[in-house]
Amino acid sequence: MKNKKNYLALFLVVLFSIFIFTACSKNTKTENVNATEGQEVGEASAISTEELKQNIGKEDWVVVDTRINDAFNGWQLDGVKRGGHIKGATDFAAAWLKVSDPDKEEKLEKILSDKGIIAEKNIVLYDANGNDAKELADYLASKGYKNLYAYNVKEWASDDNLPMESYPNYSMLVPATWINDLIKSNNNGLPYKVFEVSWGEVSEEYNKGHIPSAVHINTDEVEEGPIWNRKSADQLEQFALNNGITTDTTTVLYGSDTMAASRVAVILKYMGVKDVRILNGGYSAWVNAGYNVETTVNKKTPVDAFGTTVPANPNYIVDLPTAKEILADKEKSILVDIRSWDEYIGKTSGYDYITGKGRPSGSKWGHDIMDYKNIDTTMRNADEIIDMWKEWNITTDQRLSFFCGTGWRAAEVLLYADVMGLQNISLYDGGWNEWSSDAQNPIETGEPNNK
Incomplete structure (x- = not known):
């Protein structure tokens, strides 16, 4: 009888151990996007670098960069060793899910379709900040997607043998964080200017709020009717002097309308300004990043010489x-x-x-x-x-x-x-x-x- 009791106790111990082991090893959902191999991430299972290497480029797999557009273009953000995106990846930034647009759902559906991010495929979502991949995974899961995998691109970027791509001149388009750092560091003592660009002597949008230190540029300063071509070389040089711009001034342009900023940026590059930058995504990118704005009207600070013959890049x-x-x-x-x-x-x-x-x-x-x-x-x-x-x-x-x-x-x-x-x-x-x-x-x- 004693032996039977011992056997029964041993059996119960083994059964309990199996139960505990099964419960601990079960594939449960976790909020940790930086999960190690074998864990799951929100609505997506983690995938290893080796598995990613084996499947990237296959027709039934799609690799998606869920970070902000600037990281995809080439910027080293969130502690990633190399900037740019995994070669062969497409992009669908988690930030797009937060865009205010009455037709957003319809537009997002089209973007997913155009990029081949469809439910029938195995979809790898990667980020570096521990949030973006989960946000997109949860969104896709809510639409019935099942074959979702999560990956942290820091691991890929840390291996120089694994291919990543950046646009050759990605630094022309800057993220809001870069401008914030520029202002905080005062560009390390080197000359720089930040401009809000739009049409009109007075900009209502500028007055409502703008990037700290920004000065307003009216597009009439660089072009004139009736054809609305750029102004003469002499007039453009005077425009630069009035705004404190030289050939060596790091010049950052933005606006709610990125076309106006681009118009002035092209003219400045034509004139000979060596370092012209555009805020990627316009003023909304600054606001969405949570940085401070100001309503102080900043005055133009003239300079005496541009530094080269206009146009330097005819x-x-x-x-x-x-x-x-x-x-x-x-x-x-x-x-x-x-x-x-x-x-x-x-x-x-x-x-x-x-x-x-x-x-x-x-x-x-x-x-x-x-x-x-x-x-x-x-x-x-x-x-x-x-x-x-x-x-x-x-x-x-x-x-x-x-x-x-x-x-x-x-x-x-x-x-x-x-x-x-x-x-x-x-x-x-x-x-x-x-x-x-x-x-x-x-x-x-x-x-x-x-x-």
């Missing part, structure tokens, strides 16, 4: 004669139209002060500016931009000159092309406004017979 902006040369060189050069489809085919001029409709004969449609932006107005994935161009036989080895109506939309695309590292690129300043004003310039309307 080929960055071209005029009508060069635009005609580009159109004539059909094999190696393309005049790329950055207007809406309706403007391109001549359904509308797009402007109340432009009467002509159509496009310069031989120009190709490069898509409207909104097709170059993510839902939070940051720069779109460069691979997707290149794919858009391929539809129209626009390739990155050609000489590309971008134009729109008066230079704003095309200026932003030119900067993105510059960020991507493209060579032999320019802005056709006069654009459709100038081209359509002369009846001698050949014009096409309707859908083109071939691309």
Whole structure:
């Protein structure tokens, strides 16, 4: 009887041990995105570096960078050893889930579809801050996605043998944190300026709140009607002096409308300012990052000399004669139209002060500016931009000159092309406004017979 009791006790001990072991090893959900291999992350299971290496590039797998756009482009953020993204990854920033837009859900659905982030695939979501991957995983799980995996890119970036990609000139587009650090450090004593750019002597948006130390630039300071081309070299130099800008001044531009800031940025690069930066995503990126704003109206602080002859980079902006040369060189050069489809085919001029409709004969449609932006107005994935161009036989080895109506939309695309590292690129300043004003310039309307 005693032996039976011993056996029964031993059996109960073993049974209890099995229960405890099973409960501890069960695949439960955890809030720790930095989980070690074998744990799970929110709605996603952790995946090892070796497993990721084995599956990246397969048709039934998609790797998604969930960090902010700047990290994908090339910035080293959140302690990552190397900037940029895992080679072969696409992007879907968790920040996009917080964008205020009445059509957000519809837009997010389209983005997921366009990027191949579909429920039938195995989806690896990676971040570096312990939050982004979980947020996107939970969102996708709520939509019925099941095959979700989480990964911390710090491990990948720490191994120099594993491929990562950055845009050659990613530093032209800066995150809000970079501007905040610039201001806090006073650029280590080197000259710098921060400007809010918009049209008008008085900017209501500037007065409501702006980045500390920022000065307002009215776009009328750099362009004038009726064509709205850039001003003369002498006038532009005076503009720079009035605003305290020299060729060696680190110049940061932003606005609620990134096109206005891009317009001035392109002109400054044309003039010869060596270090021109744009806040990626515009003023909302600063506000969403939680940084302080001020309402003090900061005055312009003039300087006496610009430091070089204007323009120091004359080929960055071209005029009508060069635009005609580009159109004539059909094999190696393309005049790329950055207007809406309706403007391109001549359904509308797009402007109340432009009467002509159509496009310069031989120009190709490069898509409207909104097709170059993510839902939070940051720069779109460069691979997707290149794919858009391929539809129209626009390739990155050609000489590309971008134009729109008066230079704003095309200026932003030119900067993105510059960020991507493209060579032999320019802005056709006069654009459709100038081209359509002369009846001698050949014009096409309707859908083109071939691309």
